[in-house]
Amino acid sequence: MKKLVLALVTAAAVVAAALIPSGAPVEAASKGFGSAVSAVKQTAWQTNSSVNALAIAGNTVYAGGLFTRIRPPGAAKGQRESVRTYVAAFNKTTGAPTTFAPKLNGAVYSIATSPDGKWVVLGGDFTTVNGVKRSKVALFSVATGQLAASWDPVVAARVKTLAVYGNSVFIGGAFTKIDGQVRNRVGAVTLSTGALLKWNPNADDDVYAIATSDNGTRVFIGGPFTTINSRDHYSVAMVNSTTGAALAFPAAAGIPEPTWNCTTRVKAIDTLGNRVFIGNGGDGPGCYDGIIAADATTGKMLWQSNCLGANEALKAIDGWLYKGSHAHDCSQDGSFGDGTGTHFLLVQSVANGKIGPWFPNTDADQNSTTKVGPLAFAGDSTGLWAGGDFLHVAGKPQQGLTRFSSAPGGAYPAVPKAPGLTAGRAKVTIKFTDVYDLDNITLTYNVFRGNTRIGSYKYNSYYWDKRKSYTVTDTGVKSGQTVGYRIEVTDDRNTVKSSTATVKVQ
16 A cells, blocks of 8 residues: 655645734633633523623623613514613523513613622612612612612712722712712712712713722723823723722823824723733724733733724633724734724733634624624623624624623534545645634644545634635545545534545546
């Protein structure tokens, strides 16, 4: 029998590898996908308008926004709807709605849950809850779903963001007073009684995002402001969680200062361990739309990405930073360029910011007030929930709300085409084209002659890439034989096969 010789044309592979940014490993784990969650959307209920905020307490997911109705998966708008006035709750495991259904008279823009999972705080435009006066904020028991009777801070205008740590509820928005006392766009009350705290960073413009460090010593504030406590701190600030004093945050220098034709604002903040992630969005030519990762104690920059397309939501899970944005050009980071579409959902490595293996997508409702797609995330090691103004997920109707799981499975690679074959004298040249997988970058391509595997190769590919071709020469054949070849592609759990192509060896 002739010795089998394989000659692989590698030039295309070298070029492809050069286009893949270095970073965290992208090989699929045995669960079938490369990041913390799969790109396959799970069954989820829908809303009749935008979801602005999400938060998790135990096995309950809270959603707030502009919606007034929810409906089952697959139901068209107006069909089989249940009343939920601006807030709803869902079972985190099954996705089914709970009986939590307070009646609010205005939209919800923010939700936060206490670290012990016992309390949920809503913030927004409302002034009554179940007919009881509540001025822009309200506290509920997670266990009973009941409104906390004596917790009643009075916030003068819209609450856009909330965070809870210990006995402190940090509040940001468009207001200038809490309980009649001056609190310019940011303040805090106690979780136990709602009493106003002295904490007063004093922002000169709206606050869009608040998050606390994992150890509770720092509070990160984002928005279009230019000063905190009358000192220059534009777009983002790190302040002491007890005194409200602004602390040095050198990473902020990565966000260009606003100009007459560029309004810049931090819209999303999340923390993981001793890292804080800052998502920016700008209005105007050349405005910064990137993400900054910084040390949550020193404020030192760890990495920065520069994609174009404002960030609306961030959630860090198990070494990956999920982002909801309208990213359309990440060529500055060595990834996709303009003209590849809008990538509303992406993941980046917590370690270095490189684009990772997670490529589901949504759209954005152009008749909504925001028109940006995903607006809010909530998640943990079991999965990720996303809310926004979208009407479709993965090209199928799904309004306002979707979710992704960490359970093993994942997306299948696209089915490869049958290989192209060229017969020679006692040899066959096999040419095949790569495919993509929506939650893996590295795929294994096995080349089969009949039931004999004649080669196995790993290649990187993104779905927005132009498809690349590879060539293998098989000399383990005899003249006059008719042989068939197929390509099998696997992500280590899911395998797809091409049809078989045949040729007669010369």
